[in-house]
Amino acid sequence: MSTEEPTPTGGSSQQGEAPAAKEPPILVAEEIVAGYLPEINVLNGCNLELTPNEIVGIIGPNGAGKSTLVKAMFGLVPIRSGSVRARGDDITNASAHTLVAKGIGYVPQRDNVFATLTVEENLRMGTFLKPKEFERRFEWVAGLFPRLAERRKQRAGSMSGGERQMLAMGRVLMAEPEILFLDEPSAGLSPALQDQVFEQVKKINETGVSIVMVEQNARRCLQICDHGYVLDQGRNAHSGTGQELLHDQKVIETYLGTLAKVA
Structure with a gap:
């Protein structure tokens, strides 16, 4: 995705007319x-x-709180102070079940598929709130990930790491989320499979899903994200567009040198 600021519409507007308002945050x-x-x-x-x-990327050293932030926003870690709002509604410490119903999905880093179930059975778990929507959503998800349709009857535990990650994202997308949290989707994958995952993230985003992604592969994350946050010791250390952070000398020296896996 491009990380350039969008050009305001109405370039030929009369003098004194206010520029187009920036769209308010969804989260x-x-x-x-x-x-x-x-x-x-x-x-x-x-x-x-x-x-x-x-696409918002969250990067930082190990132990910085990256995954904890996503889990806290999804109601999996108790928030002691502060707030989380989605479309203006306070969702602080709301249950995961409630958040899924509100159009928010979460793909954990580990244990993100049901290994003993088939691909189809995993995907059906994604429509547990609206089971009658399965066929429509399956067709949509299969359009994004044709491999899942090909492996529909295969058990998830026999799939490759990249295929399981694809299935994990597909299962959450079955619920038709508006916001998607991804916790280190490229973790443990080969460089080639990591590239596939980042391409899949861009494809998902292009369908209109807004994404918050935690990544240890900092450089590759910043290359595709619109905005990035660098966490350190549980606090915001830096923020900016993906391209700004990618070329920020302090970020490069402090974080990208040890976190980047792709030049």
Whole structure:
């Protein structure tokens, strides 16, 4: 996706006319303080905004709180202070079940498919709230990931790592989310399969799904994201467009040198 600022419409408007207003964020997290154990905070005041049709990348060193931020926004880690709003509604500490019903999906890094179930059975789990929508959504997901249609009756546990990641994303997309959280989708994959995953993320985004993606492959993440956040010790260390961060000397020296896996 392009990371350039969109050109305002109405270039021939009369003098004094206000420029087109920027579309408001679809998701806002403010001053998030959260952690797994009582009185031990992993996040210490994180902020994030996601606008419609945008890919937001979250990068940073190990232990910075990247995955914790996504889990907190999806109701899997208790938020002690701060707030999360989606389309203006307060969803702070809402249950995952409630968030799925509101059009928010989450693909975890590990244990993200049911290994003993077939591809089709995994995908049916994605429409548990609207089972009658299965065939329509299956056709849509298969259009994105034709391999899933080819392997419809295969057990997920016998699939390759890249295919399982594809299935994990497909299962969540079956619920027709408006917002998608991805927790290190390229983790553990070969460089070639990582490239496939990033291409799949772009394809999903091009269908109108807004994405927040945590990635250890920092450079590759910044190459495709519209906006990026660098976390360090549970706080926002840097933010900007993907291209700005990719070429920020301080970010390069401090983070990209150790985090980037792709030149």
